[in-house]
Amino acid sequence: MSSGTGSKSSRSVLIVLGLLVLILVAGLGYTYYTLSGEVTAGNSSISTATSQLQSQISSLNSSYQSQIGSLNAQISSYQSQISSLNSQLTSYQSPFLFGLFTFTTSGYHGMFGGNWVYTISGPYANFGANTANSAKVTFLFYSGDNHTGNVLCQTTVILGNITGKSVNELPQTVCNSGTMTVYSSWTWKFATS
Secondary structure: HHHHHHHHHHHHHHHHHHHHHHHHHHHHHHHHHHHHHHHHHHHHHHHHHHHHHHHHHHHHHHHHHHHHHHHHHHHHHHHHHHHHHHHHEEEEEEEEOOEEEEEEEEEEEEOEEEEEEEEEEEEEEEEEOOOEEEEEEEEEEEEEEEEEEEEEEEEEEEEEEEEOOOEEEEEEEEEEEOOOOOEEEEEEEEEOO
């Protein structure tokens, strides 16, 4: 009898162990199913987050590309302005002579005829930064309007080297016409070497 009880008890233990294994396997299956669902949900969340991030990155990239294009256009505009300013600066560095001359007239009547004498004076300047070398100014008086007709009188004054950004006074200069014809227009022209 003792051997019959022992085998019942070992069967009971085996049944209990079998039940425990079944419970354990069921628990593991449930845990696996739950974890699998969570992993699937996690993967779905990661996929959604990745999609959202890619969309935001694409939107930011498009926005930045637009801003870069706008900035490149501004840079191009500024480079054009710099080029224009450099050109202006170069022109201001070159000698630029300007005069503000006036004259008075007087007539001379002699035994053999007469003529008009033009006495010229006034300031002149070099607005450029560089020296105007071997400068001279030529004055012309014309019989016609707008510097047309016969040249009644012409005289040239040697000014020499005129430093940049300077103002000087023309020495009193006389131009003798040799005729009694009265001028209608006059002008002057600067020259340098």
